[in-house]
Amino acid sequence: MKTKLTLLMIAAATLSACANGKAPHESQALNSLEVPVETVIEGKVYSYCNHSASKSSTLQIALHSYVESGKVRNDLMFGMLTKIPDDFKTANRTIRFFRWKTDANGNAEVDPNPIGFRLINPSNGTEIVSSRAVIRWSDVAAAAAEMRTSDPKDFFRRAFFILNLNDVLAQYQGLMTVSYLDGAESDSATSLLPLFNIDPNGYANPSAGVTRPAILQSFHPYKADLGQSLSLALNKERVQTLCAPWNEGL
Numbered sequence: 740m741k742t743k744l745t746l747l748m749i750a751a752a753t754l755s756a757c758a759n760g761k762a763p764h765e766s767q768a769l770n771s772l773e774v775p776v777e778t779v780i781e782g783k784v785y786s787y788c789n790h791s792a793s794k795s796s797t798l799q800i801a802l803h804s805y806v807e808s809g810k811v812r813n814d815l816m817f818g819m820l821t822k823i824p825d826d827f828k829t830a831n832r833t834i835r836f837f838r839w840k841t842d843a844n845g846n847a848e849v850d851p852n853p854i855g856f857r858l859i860n861p862s863n864g865t866e867i868v869s870s871r872a873v874i875r876w877s878d879v880a881a882a883a884a885e886m887r888t889s890d891p892k893d894f895f896r897r898a899f900f901i902l903n904l905n906d907v908l909a910q911y912q913g914l915m916t917v918s919y920l921d922g923a924e925s926d927s928a929t930s931l932l933p934l935f936n937i938d939p940n941g942y943a944n945p946s947a948g949v950t951r952p953a954i955l956q957s958f959h960p961y962k963a964d965l966g967q968s969l970s971l972a973l974n975k976e977r978v979q980t981l982c983a984p985w986n987e988g989l
Contacts, residue, residue, distance in 0.1 A: 772817065772985060775934070776809030784974035786937040787811065788982035789960060790821070791930035793918075797824050798834075798926045800916045801984035804933045805901070811934055813909040818856070818900035821984050824918055824926070827891045833875045833919045838904055838911040838932075845952030849915060855903040860886065867898060896987075904932070912955055931958050937974045937981075939965045 778785050787804035799822035805815035824832060835853040842848045853872040858879065860867050867882040868874070876891055883894040904911060911932065918926040936942040939959045944950055956962060961977060979986075 772803060773806040773809070775804060775806055775811055778978065779971070779975075782971065783941050784937045784971065784978060785934045786978045786981055787933045788978065788985065789930050789933050789935075790981050790984055791916075791928045791958075791960070792822070793916075793926045793928040795926055796822070798822060798916060798918050798928045800914075800928050800930060801981075802914065802930055802933055803982070803985055814904055814907050816902040816904055816914070816932060818902050818914075818916075819898070819984060820895040820900075820916075823891055823895060824920075828876045828889075831921050832925075833873050833922075835873050835917050835919070836900075836902055837915040837917065838906065839913045839915055839929075840911045841952045841955060845954060847913070847954050850911070854905075854914075856900045857903075858898055858900055861897070861899055862886075870903070913958060929958055931955070931960075935959070937961065937977050938969050939963075940967075940969070 775785070775787050778787065787806070789802040790799070791802075792799040799820070801819045801821050803817040803819075805812045805817055818836070820834070823834070824830075826832065836856065837849050837851070837853055839847050839849040855870050855872050856874075857870055858867040858874070859865070860882065868878050871878075879894060879898075880889075882898075883889060883891075886894065886897060888894050888897070902914070914930045914932055916928045916930070917924055936945065939956070939961050942951065942959050943956050943965060956965070959965075960981060
């Protein structure tokens with residue numbers, strides 16, 4: 740899969756350096772994000788990408804699994820804002836990310852603590868902002884100017900987040916991306932976290948006698964096809980559709 744993103748190991752080196760209090764590591768840009776070695780298991784196609792929008796479509800986020808040596812890391816996730824509110828630059832807007840899971844009754848349980856993240860410039864592997872839990876235009880305006888853009892939409896399509904899910908055991912199944920105006924929530928996009936079965940039938944019923952909670956099924960990107968027979972080829976194609984934002988020129 741060809742992308743114009745810095746190779747995963749560059750991001751990993753940046754994370755490691757920052758964790759040790761060192762300056763971010765710089766390197767030349769490479770042309771691919773690592774993908775899982777196995778995406779088809781026993782005839783089931785698993786998506787390492789997702790792309791979700793808010794109900795108003797003013798907020799959209801693309802997700803990509805964080806992979807090392809062919810294996811997915813559950814504690815980290817790549818994110819890219821593919822659409823943000825028009826007034827993100829001029830209004831008092833912020834964006835935060837939250838992880839969520841289902842409780843014993845099948846209801847969504849959102850961790851009230853926002854997820855920490857770093858923002859990376861994929862053209863050279865450098866860190867734009869260090870570990871924090873909220874993003875606003877003033878945090879990135881200087882970096883945007885260095886990238887020769889003053890348009891937030893253009894900037895966020897040319898940068899990516901490394902989200903610290905802090906979830907090695909993969910207990911959380913979803914992500915909420917929330918936009919705030921003057922401190923009040925104004926919009927949100929809810930996503931399933933990759934990896935997940937791209938076939939909504941297989942996702943809804945992962946094994947004999949097991950059915951996932953309705954709230955999880957409702958956020959599957961192809962939930963409209965529940966009950967339909969879907970081919971292996973179509974499911975593979977749909978993974979690439981969800982990964983499309985990462986293939987586009989940034």
